[in-house]
Amino acid sequence: MAEGRVSETPTRDPLEPRPLIEGAQSPESLTGSLLRPIERGPGRVWWALFFLTLGGTGLFAAAIAVTLVRGIGAWGNNIPVAWAFGIIDFVWWIGFGHAGTLISAILVLFQQKWRASVNRFAEAMTLFAVMQAGLFPMLHLGRPWVFYWLVPYPSTLRVWPQFKSALPWDMLAITTYFTVSLLFWYLGLLPDLAAARDRAPTPRRQFWYGLFSLGWTGSARHWHHWRTGYLLLAALATPLVLSVHTIVSFDFAIAQVPGWHSTIFPPYFVAGAIFSGIALVLTLLLPVRGPLGLHHVITDKHVDILTKLLLATGLMVSYGYLQEHFFAWYSGDEYEMAAYAFKRTGTWGWLFWLQMFTNVLVPHLFWFSKLRTNLVVVWFAALAVDIGMWLERFTIIVPSLAHDFLPRSWEHYSPTWVDFGLLFGSMGFFGLLFLLFLKFIPPVPISEVKELHHDLKEALEEKERRERTESPLREKEA
Amino acid sequence: MRYWVVGEFGSGDEVKKALRRLRELGYAKETLDAFSPYPVEGLEEVLELKPSPLRGFAFVAGLMGAAFGYGVQWWTNAVDWPLNVGNRPPHAGPAFVPITFEMMVLFAALTLFLGLMWLYRFPRPHHPLFELESFRTASTGGFWVSVTTERREETEPVLRHLRGLAARNTSVVEEKE
Numbered sequence: 001m002a003e004g005r006v007s008e009t010p011t012r013d014p015l016e017p018r019p020l021i022e023g024a025q026s027p028e029s030l031t032g033s034l035l036r037p038i039e040r041g042p043g044r045v046w047w048a049l050f051f052l053t054l055g056g057t058g059l060f061a062a063a064i065a066v067t068l069v070r071g072i073g074a075w076g077n078n079i080p081v082a083w084a085f086g087i088i089d090f091v092w093w094i095g096f097g098h099a100g101t102l103i104s105a106i107l108v109l110f111q112q113k114w115r116a117s118v119n120r121f122a123e124a125m126t127l128f129a130v131m132q133a134g135l136f137p138m139l140h141l142g143r144p145w146v147f148y149w150l151v152p153y154p155s156t157l158r159v160w161p162q163f164k165s166a167l168p169w170d171m172l173a174i175t176t177y178f179t180v181s182l183l184f185w186y187l188g189l190l191p192d193l194a195a196a197r198d199r200a201p202t203p204r205r206q207f208w209y210g211l212f213s214l215g216w217t218g219s220a221r222h223w224h225h226w227r228t229g230y231l232l233l234a235a236l237a238t239p240l241v242l243s244v245h246t247i248v249s250f251d252f253a254i255a256q257v258p259g260w261h262s263t264i265f266p267p268y269f270v271a272g273a274i275f276s277g278i279a280l281v282l283t284l285l286l287p288v289r290g291p292l293g294l295h296h297v298i299t300d301k302h303v304d305i306l307t308k309l310l311l312a313t314g315l316m317v318s319y320g321y322l323q324e325h326f327f328a329w330y331s332g333d334e335y336e337m338a339a340y341a342f343k344r345t346g347t348w349g350w351l352f353w354l355q356m357f358t359n360v361l362v363p364h365l366f367w368f369s370k371l372r373t374n375l376v377v378v379w380f381a382a383l384a385v386d387i388g389m390w391l392e393r394f395t396i397i398v399p400s401l402a403h404d405f406l407p408r409s410w411e412h413y414s415p416t417w418v419d420f421g422l423l424f425g426s427m428g429f430f431g432l433l434f435l436l437f438l439k440f441i442p443p444v445p446i447s448e449v450k451e452l453h454h455d456l457k458e459a460l461e462e463k464e465r466r467e468r469t470e471s472p473l474r475e476k477e478a
Numbered sequence: 479m480r481y482w483v484v485g486e487f488g489s490g491d492e493v494k495k496a497l498r499r500l501r502e503l504g505y506a507k508e509t510l511d512a513f514s515p516y517p518v519e520g521l522e523e524v525l526e527l528k529p530s531p532l533r534g535f536a537f538v539a540g541l542m543g544a545a546f547g548y549g550v551q552w553w554t555n556a557v558d559w560p561l562n563v564g565n566r567p568p569h570a571g572p573a574f575v576p577i578t579f580e581m582m583v584l585f586a587a588l589t590l591f592l593g594l595m596w597l598y599r600f601p602r603p604h605h606p607l608f609e610l611e612s613f614r615t616a617s618t619g620g621f622w623v624s625v626t627t628e629r630r631e632e633t634e635p636v637l638r639h640l641r642g643l644a645a646r647n648t649s650v651v652e653e654k655e
């Protein structure tokens with residue numbers, strides 16, 4: 001099989017753009033190399049990570065059990081800090097999801113071809129992150145077993161949910177987001193599951209991939225509807241993703257708490273979400289592309305583009321920070337100004353300045369092309385942003401609540417082990433789902449990469465043809 | 479009883495050329511189909527496929543979803559059991575917008591997916607062409623053209639035409655009812 005990556009030749013023209021697909025490839029070789037991660041048995045590293053994340057999931061289950069048995073009192077929450085880790089983790093996780101939909105849906109509409117090899121990966125990340133996110137508001141309800149009271153069903157209670165509250169908005173936004181992301185992901189997956197079925201080494205695999213590919217044949221009539229459906233789902237997912245984090249920001253913006261009640265929140269939250277999501281894509285993508293043998297389809301060009309996006313969204317987030325503090329000062333409102341002053345210099349001021357370092361300063365590394373392709377720098381910078389975005393939610397939520405209007409109601413906040421158990425446990429659960437994804441589902445969209453490969457080849461042939469016809473003319477002119 | 483006469487080609491362009499030629503030879507467009515690992519640009523025109531009805535389905539479903547979302551909020555909070563919270567109006571239009579929007583997207587997206595399943599008649603894990611071992615390439619790297627006929631004696635001339643168009647791997651598959 002003519003597969004594998006061709007090392008860069010020293011004579012390469014530096015003005016030539018970096019390739020999106022490296023090496024001499026054919027549809028067959030691409031299918032083979034992109035199916036290898038799921039056809040190969042799990043390695044030792046996979047098992048080690050699997051047990052590590054399984055342990056994390058156990059911690060998550062234990063922390064949830066304690067929360068259910070002892071109630072919210074097991075958390076560090078108090079009055080006035082009634083929202084703390086539960087909502088911080090919720091916003092953090094759901095923010096990560098946004099890059100997946102950006103890469104998969106918004107870039108489809110903009111016809112950005114490079115997305116082909118990273119979109120499956122980013123969408124899986126979205127689904128798993130939304131799954132974590134959805135658990136936190138539910139646990140924070142206090143009595144999660146009656147969460148279905150949020151659904152307007154005719155019950156003996158006779159009281160309906162209160163739709164002027166942000167809680168039903170959140171529930172609808174999260175469930176819709178999860179459903180639409182899942183459908184979009186699955187629709188893109190059908191042709192690849194069919195490829196996995198047709199190359200399955202064992203009958204058992206053939207059976208399961210055959211079942212989940214639903215009978216995909218690749219008929220021109222099916223592709224015709226598929227393209228319409230996929231494009232329309234992308235068109236629906238685009239406003240949806242912007243709406244989800246807008247609704248999340250309403251949780252804060254429609255409250256009167258100083259430091260929350262601001263019109264900048266929706267756009268600033270959306271930018272922050274995409275920023276953190278791109279950082280997480282980079283954090284996860286860089287370590288796995290080597291072991292999975294995906295260097296030829298996820299090239300330095302992809303890393304380069306993603307880091308540029310990180311820089312662009314980082315600038316938007318920085319602008320949001322600036323405006324937030326400016327609004328507080330310009331409003332002339334004492335409480336607003338006091339809330340922001342407390343955020344900068346109060347008990348948790350050091351977290352605020354750490355956040356400024358990771359979210360405002362670190363992205364500026366990527367003005368330099370040398371640093372954009374230095375994978376170690378990129379990975380640590382992305383990790384810093386992941387952490388920084390958690391800190392951002394902490395500094396939005398906790399200081400504002402701890403110091404609101406009346407000094408007599410001010411209270412310190414400190415988290416308990418259950419809070420940390422839920423945070424790190426959810427990371428374990430996320431990691432577990434992600435490892436299973438890498439093992440059972442083609443991590444790179446095979447049919448889209450093959451289409452991209454075909455388009456690139458055609459474009460190259462066209463270019464060569466033009467050069468051949470133009471060069472005699474030029475010689476004549478000379 | 480139906481017969482599928484299939485042949486493999488090297489690229490999407492060859493498939494388009496072959497289908498165009500088969501259309502010129504007088505085959506009805508309903509009997510022709512192509513199978514490829516990724517969508518081939520321009521096949522819709524060759525097979526004269528109508529724009530997908532999904533667009534209409536999604537539009538109607540989206541409107542219905544929005545109406546349903548708004549309607550439920552209005553009826554439950556303003557009509558059936560007016561709930562006074564902080565003296566806000568029970569029929570609070572702006573506050574109903576987020577859920578109305580989400581329901582529009584949810585209805586349209588579900589309709590798109592279920593509509594596709596209905597158009598495809600999926601799930602249908604088995605297809606007569608899956609009997610053909612060489613047809614496995616249709617999802618990995620091969621481009622196939624199929625012609626369906628009702629009678630066995632019609633398959634011979636079709637095979638000859640496909641071979642004349644330089645198809646590799648030609649076969650006939652019988653579909654049992």
